[in-house]
Amino acid sequence: MIRPAVVVLALLALGATARRPRAFRFEPDAQTELRLLWAASSNAKSERVACLAGEIRLDTVRVTRILPLTASADSLGVSARESLDACGPPRWQGTVHTHVALRDGVRPYSRFSGADRGVNRLWWRRWNAEGMFCVLYSPTDAYCEIDGPVGLAIFPRSTY
Numbered sequence: 001m002i003r004p005a006v007v008v009l010a011l012l013a014l015g016a017t018a019r020r021p022r023a024f025r026f027e028p029d030a031q032t033e034l035r036l037l038w039a040a041s042s043n044a045k046s047e048r049v050a051c052l053a054g055e056i057r058l059d060t061v062r063v064t065r066i067l068p069l070t071a072s073a074d075s076l077g078v079s080a081r082e083s084l085d086a087c088g089p090p091r092w093q094g095t096v097h098t099h100v101a102l103r104d105g106v107r108p109y110s111r112f113s114g115a116d117r118g119v120n121r122l123w124w125r126r127w128n129a130e131g132m133f134c135v136l137y138s139p140t141d142a143y144c145e146i147d148g149p150v151g152l153a154i155f156p157r158s159t160y
Contacts, residue, residue: 022059024134024144024158030054030063034096034160037068038136041098049097051087054132061132061146061155066096080119084126094123094132096142108137110156112145124148136160 026034033050041048050066069082083095097116099109112120112135124131130148137143144155 020059020153021056021061021146024061024063024132024142024155026063026142026158026160027065030065031160033066033068034136034142035139037066037096038098038100038139040068041100041136042139045100047098047100049083049095051083051092052094052096052132052134053092055093056146061144063132063134063160067092080122083119084123087123088127089129093129094134095119096134096136098136109135110137110141110143111135112143120145120147134158 037048037050048068050068052063053065053067054061054063056062067086069086086092087095102108112133116133116135120131120133123133124147128149130146130150132144132146134142134144140159142158142160144158146153
């Protein structure tokens with residue numbers, strides 16, 4: 001026999017899962033800015049970082065704008081302090097950065113590195129809110145996640 005408390009907990013868990021977004025959508029202004037960020041990064045052969053603004057509507061994350069930061073995002077040489085300080089709520093909901101380096105000279109790094117994940121975690125713990133995080137790995141492709149107190153949601157391929 002199934003206990004009523006177990007049924008209630010199962011239904012609550014299903015409801016929380018059903019409310020999670022299923023896609024990232026980049027609004028036209030954000031697309032333009034992201035393409036400029038990618039081009040600057042690609043030309044400099046160095047990572048770049050920006051604050052990311054957006055909202056969750058129904059089952060979609062809508063990225064509305066970005067703010068490029070002055071420091072590069074190269075995880076080997078630059079502190080994440082600027083993005084942690086500048087990219088917080090309510091104006092910003094996370095960060096986006098570029099991965100222009102290629103694995104084996106051919107394939108892009110299309111996921112967050114361990115260091116990237118650490119910075120994402122620092123962001124949401126500092127701001128006590130779910131954060132939106134993306135990495136651009138080609139002129140039109142992004143890998144994005146929502147991470148925070150509610151848990152992790154992964155969007156392995158989004159087009160901007």
